[in-house]
Amino acid sequence: MxxxxxxxxxxxxxxxxxxxxxxxxxxxxxxxxxARGDEAAAANALVARNFNAPAVPLGDALADLDAFSPSQEWKRVTARGVYERDKQLLVRNRPTDSGPGFEVLTPLRLADGSLFVVDRGWVPTGSHSDAPDSVGAAPTGTVTVTVRLKPSEPALDGRTTVGNQIPSIQLSAVAARYGGAVYTGAYGLLQSQTPAAAHPLTPVVSTPPNRDEGLHxxxxxxxxxxxxxxxxxxxxxxxxxxxxxxxxxxxxxxxxxxxxxxxxxxxxxxxxxxxxxxxxxxx
The missing domain is CATH 1.10.150 (DNA polymerase; domain 1)
Incomplete structure (x- = not known):
């Protein structure tokens, strides 16, 4: 040895x-x-569980204005109210396969007076300015919407608001612009509405997103x-x-x-x- x-x-x-x-x-x-593999698998399982599950009333899903659980992402809910079309906001820098554009947020005034933010869809950037050439108007009068819940987005440092344009769907900042009672835990991606809009926007999400689990x-x-x-x-x-x-x-x-x-x-x-x-x- x-x-x-x-x-x-x-x-x-x-x-x-x-x-x-x-x-x-x-x-x-x-x-x-x-851990990354587990996260991807959990995200796919969440989509599979919630994306096409039966819709429930908004009040049953979100008991309070700031209520939201990560397990509720993509959950379908229904709400009834009147669009506040004068409070419409545009979310900048939302590219799709069709090119750069905006997402259109229009708050829905519910029967109790609170506002629920509805993402009505996507519009392309205009041909001559950093704004859409046109945005299809939300329906007037009382509407019933079916949406999929999404959590509030984080703030983007260094990005500012310009007119009715905002850098991200940070619901606390949106609520500060609107004032009053606003849902800040989650907003809704529009799936359908009755009556339908005369000029519907391009849905932000129309098919279940599939997160590639990769080679983790x-x-x-x-x-x-x-x-x-x-x-x-x-x-x-x-x-x-x-x-x-x-x-x-x-x-x-x-x-x-x-x-x-x-x-x-x-x-x-x-x-x-x-x-x-x-x-x-x-x-």
């Missing part, structure tokens, strides 16, 4: 410490990929393999130095000769090589 004492030198202990730190980093990255599980396993490779490489390097240190020792020489004999037995004979060359030429 004294031959292996070199493996406990400061140099090799430093390599071992590096391998351990590397393995810990790989373990954290593996856990991170596992494969990456998780790969990081574990990388950690093991680090220790394997350390062991291989120690073994290589051990052989070089004691290659002139009688027992090490004997082992080297034995390996050479085994390799020679496995190698093809001259006759076998010649036969293979003849077969290759014949083909």
């Amino acid at each position: 004294h031959r292996w004492r070199f493996a406990f030198s400061r140099r090799w202990l430093g390599y071992l410490a590096f391998a351990i730190v590397f393995a810990i980093a790989c373990a954290f990255l593996s856990a991170w990929q596992h 599980w494969s990456y998780m396993i790969q990081w574990v393999i990388f950690a093991l490779i680090g220790f394997f490489g350390l062991g291989y390097a120690i073994r290589t130095e051990y052989r070089k240190r004691y290659e002139d020792e009688p027992d090490m020489r004997a082992k080297a000769e034995a390996r050479a004999r085994r390799a020679a037995r496995r190698a093809p004979s001259d006759a076998e090589v010649e036969d293979e060359l003849l077969d290759t030429n014949a083909r």
Whole structure:
């Protein structure tokens, strides 16, 4: 065993410490990929559970103005009221496959006097200015809407409001513009309304979104393999130095000769090589 004492030198202990730190980093990255995979799977399960579930009244889903649970995202609810068309807002920088555009927010005045923000749909940026050329008007009078709940968005630092344009659907900021009782926990993506608009907008979402779960599980396993490779490489390097240190020792020489004999037995004979060359030429 004294031959292996070199493996406990400061140099090799430093390599071992590096391998351990590397393995810990790989373990954290593996856990991170596992968590991301779980998040994607949970998001897909939430869509599957809520997107086409039967609609419920808004008051049953959101008991208070600021009530909302992440498990309610995409949940369908119904509400009845009158659109406050003079309070309509445009959310900037909402690109789609059709190009840049805006989402149109129109609050719905409910029977109790509160406002519920409805995202009526998307419109393209105008051809001559940073605003839509036209926006289809919301229906007048009492309407019944079916919407899918979405949570309030975060504020965007450095972005300001311009006229009736806002940078994000941050409901607390929207409520401050409207005043009075406004739902700030969630808003609704319009699915349908009765009566229908004369000029309906392009729906923001019309089919269930599918979040690609990606290769998170494969990456998780790969990081574990990388950690093991680090220790394997350390062991291989120690073994290589051990052989070089004691290659002139009688027992090490004997082992080297034995390996050479085994390799020679496995190698093809001259006759076998010649036969293979003849077969290759014949083909």
